[in-house]
Amino acid sequence: MKEKRLPLEGVRVLDFTWAWAGPQATLLLALMGAEVIKVESKRRLDHSRLRSLVAGPSMSGPDASFIFNTLNLNKLSVTLNLSKPEAVEIARSLTKISDVVAQNMRPGVLERLGLGYEDLKKVKPDIIMLSSSAVGATGPERLYTGYAPTFAAMGGMAYITGRLGGRPAPLMGTIDLRVGSTGTFAVLAALYHRRLTGEGQLIDLSSAEAVSALMGDAFMDYTMNGRVQERAGNLDRAMAPHAVYRCRDNKWVSIAVGSEAEWRALCGVVSDARLTDDERFADAFSRWQNQEALDEVIGEWTVGRTPVEVMEALQSAGVAAMPVYGGEEIVTDRHVLARGVIEEVEHPLMGTKKVLGPPWRLTKTPARVLRHGPLLGQHNDYVLGELLGMSKDDMARLTAAEVLY
């Protein structure tokens, strides 16, 4: 059978991103089949290639980072030392044959190198440029810096995350990937526009604003009512039960009830007269008012069971109950396994590594994992030789001059 085509076949992306957020944006494009050429250099390694507290102690070198691998699947790597004018010239030549340029360096850095949007537009008038930064490329704080936890803090999500009356909770890497996904969508929209009109453009992505856009309703509460939403733990503004309950072995299960039918189903499964005979639990309003007492009764039922037992018993009656999972449980969960969420990819240094494919399934032109994250400079020959027509001698000279470095 003929191999299915990838949806972004024929789209080329010149990728100056590093860390997590930018690489996630181009990762999704690479999984869709775009040819993503990652520009890197030993002089300035993507810090996901480096040993760190997050990467752990087992890493043998920059080509053996599982973090880099998982965020850079399907991409190509070319090493350009952008402190050398010749490398900048090569980057410009690559722009000429690219559709998209992506970057998340500190605002102003690429501009100083002569690789800002205005410069690149001159060599490729219809280029699309994704420029991702902490708080956007305009405004008084445009030069400020940040990472996922600070984006979450400044965008408003950390403030509403935490226990009722407790401290806010820092959100971590997931925020970077949310910012990256937002960038992917913007690039696809800009590409669509270019296909129809021939016009390229600059996408100025603010990470903090990308976070805020994912909690729009909380902002509406403020702009409509002047109300500041606070941390509320597992509480819902209307539903009860709506909580996590302790299970056997200090595990937890989440249960949420959104209708009378679900409430009756829960009562049927738990089968405790204290739920059905108590006026305090007789309707949704009363249950919400008396949820502490309600949670106590339900908790007595869950505490002797495993989260999966609770899930199966309640779900068979149509009640929303799911275990509270950590990493170990996710990777062995039967639904995750049945859906094939975790795939394997062969890596030349690390051997077989587990990775995640795209979080959506396209039936006719499926996005998919094709190969491991690139070794540093692995595709110099292809990119410079084949795409730019450079001779072996030229490349040797540029290597010696630490332009390809």
Next chain:
Amino acid sequence: SNRALEGLKVLEYCDMVAGPHCGKLLADLGAESIKIEQPLAGDRARHRGPFAGDDPHPEKSGLFLYLNTNKLGITLDPTTATGKRIFRELAKDVDVLVEDHAPGRMRELGLDYDALAAVNPGLVMVSIAPFGQDGPYAQYNCYTLNLHHVSAHSTQFFIARFDDPGREPVPPGGHAGEYDGGLNGAIAAMAALFGRMLTGEGQYVDVSKHEGLLGLERVDICRFADGDSIIARFGMQIGGLMACKDGFVILTMPQDHQWVGLVEAMGSPEWARKEEYATEMGRAQNHDDIQPRVEAWALQFTKDEIYRICQDCSVPLGPVRSTAEVFEWQQARERGFFQEVDHPVAGKFYYPTAGYKLSATPWRADRPAPLLGQHNEEIYCGRLGYSKEDLARLRADGVI
């Protein structure tokens, strides 16, 4: 045209957050989006707050108003024979259909991909469901709370733990995982449209909100899947959540030059200039000496003061801001992140826009969220050719 998705036609048959967010992302960039709502009750988001003026009116839900900008709204009951026929007529003329019903429901209605592709081979149909269309949990009931916890998006794992790990874990505030599901739906819809440019055919797209959240944790999940469960806790790095005079700030500085910046920001105190503090590993080993001193320093300032002091030294520190503080933030204000949208019933309010500014095709609210059934006449009479008398009969029969 200065709308990125000008000419793209979208039909949305969705409720609450995820599906409508997908539709909003497309509509806000210029797609012509028709939203189908159940007659009389409408989208369930209309009955969830926050409500303007705390008035629980179906046209005043901030959740609905935010998630449905730029859409045309019609009412239709596809469980009736006529409703199904009209649904097919609508689907015949669009590029993208987004739906978020329980897996199998569209097939029961005779409105599954095969049935619709028969009348519109170019159709991209995106189904958004908590656990996708197949697999053991596909039919499971799942609210936002369950979705966050089962995806490990809670303080049990992916949100920094609290000091009292024996207590109950909590998820991210708001509807984050649902918004993510919608964002993934919009990305997948666009991918399928590019696929259509290659093959000339539409296709079916299965979007699992659960997998969307797992995808945001791809780094740590890979690590667990490979049997290496060492996770650096936030607490090992210097910084993290720190109290100051008027609230909290978060400091993250994985890179060594950022420590140098912090030392400078603190006025280069003697204690901070130790050589072993120069590397991340060295600082982790001396965490208990360094952290209390940094925290004591932070307590002297307001969060805005310390934000500027640190950022002036290139130290990545951010204040934990409430919605009010984000709204009042000069940076967001100068960038025009909040824009006024006037709604005929709810009133005129500032809405968050989008995280991206597209230079040639900016975000724009051409219209507020639709009133329930606001565009019935425009769509049914103007496009599908029904008469006004038909409309009255359809309404009386409960079809629209």
